[in-house]
Amino acid sequence: MQAILDHLTNTIVEAGTEKQRLYIQGGGSKDFYGNPQALHHPKLDLTPYHGILDYEPSELVITARAGTRMQDLEKTLHDQGQMLAFEPPCFNTAATLGGCVAAGLSGPRRAYAGAVRDYVLGVKLLDGKGSVLSFGGRVMKNVAGYDVSRLMVGAMGTLGVLLEISLKVLPRPAAEQTLGFQVTMDKAMAIMRQCTGSPLPVSATCFVDEHLYIRLSGAESAIRAAQSKLGGEWVGDDTSFWNAIRHHTHPFFTMKNMLWRLSVKATTPPLSLPGTQMIEWGGALRWVAMDEHDCHPAGIRDLASSAGGHATLFYGDKSAAPVFHPLPPALLTLHRRLKDQFDPAGILNPQRMYTEF
Incomplete structure (x- = not known):
């Protein structure tokens, strides 16, 4: 997997140097979601970077690479009588863990068990400069300072390329x-x-x-x-x-x-x-x-x-309106500052969330 990681890193570094924008893609199950402008840029495919890295059922934590298919990850959990309690939607069988976290969508159990971000313990990612960054960890009490790992939930890949994610899991109901x-x-x-x-x-x-x-x-x-x-x-x-x-x-x-x-x-x-x-x-x-x-x-x-x-x-027809609810000026400024910190060249999924950047 190191060769794949090197390829991803080099692609981002070269794109930053050449101001070439990239579209980050896993299984493509959520290509319809978000503003469509990013779809026109060259794709950075995460599906080769897959596999479960660590899973100890008694610890109720699983860590996997972003390209891991959700159906494989959930089968592993099901075999141990466990589940992702937030029930993420998978719009086809190619859906990946990275896409699940980046989209931040939760299913029917969300209001009663919590949302995606409530179960993210840590992430490893590539920022827009090609640096590998790690936040959080693999245990519940390993978060100090700003909880950047949960910041990546729902960011639609605009702040970084998710590489690895650690999630809390729960037992299936009796x-x-x-x-x-x-x-x-x-x-x-x-x-x-x-x-x-x-x-x-x-x-x-x-x-x-x-x-x-x-x-x-x-x-x-x-x-x-x-x-x-x-x-x-x-x-x-x-x-x-x-x-x-x-x-x-x-x-x-x-x-x-x-x-x-x-x-x-x-x-x-x-x-x-x-x-x-x-x-x-x-x-x-x-x-x-x-x-x-x-x-x-x-x-x-x-x-x-x-x-x-x-x-x-x-x-639907996204030419009629922006996909996401427009932000107040103060929040839009905050989003822009975060984008500038994590992706100063603006090459990662540009305009996928907000058309301003």
């Missing part, structure tokens, strides 16, 4: 079952609030197609007690349902040509928007699928802001 309810959106929101305010073993919620689904995880006795309190009917083949929500293979995600992802306060009432909605994370995540002629980005983002959140154009 049992899991899903309750289904045929209800209106208002009623679904009320039940979600009931779940939030009660000590119930809820690990995922989703309202779609006039049905509310609540996944319960833990001891079988706790699951049965929760069902007695909430009501509903047991859902068969619930694993397939949650996998479809997690990996976006559910028909909802392909029913329209524009998909918006709104992160808002969980207590926000149903949003008055055209199209079709899906609600996750106890009300905090709203997916809105709509046709192009119904899409008014400024209005969508104003509505998200008024609900204490932000809106991302997940996929």
